[in-house]
Amino acid sequence: MGTGFNCTQCGKCCHDLRIPLSVDEALDWSARGNRVQILVEAWPLPDTGSSEDANSVHDMNRSFAGNSGTVRLRIFTTLVARHEGACPHLRADKRCGIYHDRPRICRIYPRECRPLAEMNPALKACPPEAWTSEEVPEILPMQSDTQQARAIAVAHRQASYANVPVLVRACARLEIVSAGFAGEGFAVYEPPAGQLADALCETGSSSRHDPVQHWSLLTNQRSTHDLLKSAGCSTRLVKQGADYIGTVADDCNFVTERTETL
Ligand code: SF4
Numbered sequence: 347m348g349t350g351f352n353c354t355q356c357g358k359c360c361h362d363l364r365i366p367l368s369v370d371e372a373l374d375w376s377a378r379g380n381r382v383q384i385l386v387e388a389w390p391l392p393d394t395g396s397s398e399d400a401n402s403v404h405d406m407n408r409s410f411a412g413n414s415g416t417v418r419l420r421i422f423t424t425l426v427a428r429h430e431g432a433c434p435h436l437r438a439d440k441r442c443g444i445y446h447d448r449p450r451i452c453r454i455y456p457r458e459c460r461p462l463a464e465m466n467p468a469l470k471a472c473p474p475e476a477w478t479s480e481e482v483p484e485i486l487p488m489q490s491d492t493q494q495a496r497a498i499a500v501a502h503r504q505a506s507y508a509n510v511p512v513l514v515r516a517c518a519r520l521e522i523v524s525a526g527f528a529g530e531g532f533a534v535y536e537p538p539a540g541q542l543a544d545a546l547c548e549t550g551s552s553s554r555h556d557p558v559q560h561w562s563l564l565t566n567q568r569s570t571h572d573l574l575k576s577a578g579c580s581t582r583l584v585k586q587g588a589d590y591i592g593t594v595a596d597d598c599n600f601v602t603e604r605t606e607t608l
């Protein structure tokens with residue numbers, strides 16, 4: 347299986363995905379009556395990134411600083427369109443019902459948005475027949491939109507950088523104070539549409555909420571929990587559920603600790 351690509355228009359990418367959104371896209375998605383979640387994760391990273399590493403610069407630009415105990419963190423917040431099963435805008439003929447207004451990530455799927463990231467077919471919804479090791483002629487029709495897809499990915503990254511101050515205020519207003527320990531999972535928040543809109547539309551000058559400084563790190567791994575605790579972090583051991591997405595299976599031993607929920 348290669349990374350040449352020829353969309354079969356199967357519609358699988360319009361099912362069961364969390365689609366990253368900019369603030370403007372999230373407001374639009376929510377105004378259409380759809381679900382928007384906020385995924386939060388945190389890395390213990392310094393405040394300086396290497397200017398030679400595009401992914402480090404990208405991560406620094408799309409995150410903000412915080413603390414957990416005495417440990418300095420970078421907090422990553424991602425607005426996502428959430429639908430279980432088919433996207434509410436997927437038509438019976440497998441075409442997009444909001445084609446001209448669809449989110450940027452829908453426009454570039456299955457391409458990656460991160461700088462330097464390579465497409466991994468194993469992580470994509472596309473069927474095997476969509477991938478080809480032949481670079482030509484199958485992907486020739488895609489060549490014309492490659493530049494366009496790249497420009498869309500850049501625009502999405504720029505929006506994610508510009509949106510950071512908005513998301514800092516939104517976390518404060520929505521009392522979002524927990525983050526998944528990055529690499530293992532995400533804290534999931536799904537505020538009511540009205541509260542989300544108020545939080546995302548709040549301007550800097552109208553904000554009466556101080557940025558969240560102290561974060562609790564969530565993990566579903568007992569060993570990680572114990573390590574974070576010994577490092578002086580505020581941490582909680584949690585299980586997979588509506589409020590926590592683990593990227594690895596639960597490894598929680600709650601025999602000596604009360605089961606906690608977010
Ligand atoms: S908005 Fe359109 S392209 Fe995006 S997931 Fe929904 S149906 Fe698919």
Ligand code: SF4
Nearest residue numbers: 353354356357359472
């Ligand atoms: S899952 Fe892949 S092949 Fe199927 S419609 Fe989406 S982009 Fe095309």
